[in-house]
Amino acid sequence: MHPAQFLLLLNLKSPSLTRQSASHNCWQWQDVAAALSMGQLSPLAIELGRAKYCEDEDSCQNLLRQMQAVVQKQARQHRWRAHKTLLPQLAKLAVYEMLSAQLCKSCRGRGVTRRGITCTDCKGQGRQPLKAAQRYHFAGIDKRNWERRWHDRYEVVYGCLCEAESQLLSHLSWQLNDGSTAK
Ligand SMILES: [Zn+2]
Numbered sequence: 001m002h003p004a005q006f007l008l009l010l011n012l013k014s015p016s017l018t019r020q021s022a023s024h025n026c027w028q029w030q031d032v033a034a035a036l037s038m039g040q041l042s043p044l045a046i047e048l049g050r051a052k053y054c055e056d057e058d059s060c061q062n063l064l065r066q067m068q069a070v071v072q073k074q075a076r077q078h079r080w081r082a083h084k085t086l087l088p089q090l091a092k093l094a095v096y097e098m099l100s101a102q103l104c105k106s107c108r109g110r111g112v113t114r115r116g117i118t119c120t121d122c123k124g125q126g127r128q129p130l131k132a133a134q135r136y137h138f139a140g141i142d143k144r145n146w147e148r149r150w151h152d153r154y155e156v157v158y159g160c161l162c163e164a165e166s167q168l169l170s171h172l173s174w175q176l177n178d179g180s181t182a183k
Pocket residue numbers: 104105106107108109110111112119120121122123124125126127
């Protein structure tokens with residue numbers, strides 16, 4: 001199963017878009033929590049899994065902390081000069097975008113078209129990306145500054161979270177599907 005398709009089976013808030021047999025659609029947060037603890041997921045991927053699927057309030061805060069560390073690390077490495085509040089706000093934006101985005105309308109969250117080609121609108125992520133204006137308003141900076149400097153930097157930061165998500169989905173897909181349904 002494609003990891004993006006698997007996402008739909010886990011996300012309780014999303015409508016049931018794939019007509020799977022009932023047995024496919026019955027993962028509880030306890031199943032996910034158990035699966036998260038197996039193997040060697042990165043701390044970022046584990047907190048993301050808890051925040052998304054385990055209805056755990058604390059894990060949103062933990063996820064945010066992890067993301068703030070990611071942003072700080074990037075800022076140190078690449079010598080980003082930023083106003084004090086901007087870096088934490090970028091971390092918050094990445095978490096917000098990951099957790100609250102709508103399903104992509106083109107592929108309806110699958111990440112792939114009916115012919116199995118990666119969806120170009122969402123680049124296979126299954127989510128409707130935020131608009132540039134939403135991003136820079138959230139970050140608290142102006143359009144010019146965003147376009148000149150922070151857009152690319154944010155893509156790097158958000159990319160780290162997307163990478164953690166794909167790791168998470170492959171992991172859950174592997175842990176929760178038995179041998180007969182895993183592909
Ligand atoms: Zn799409």
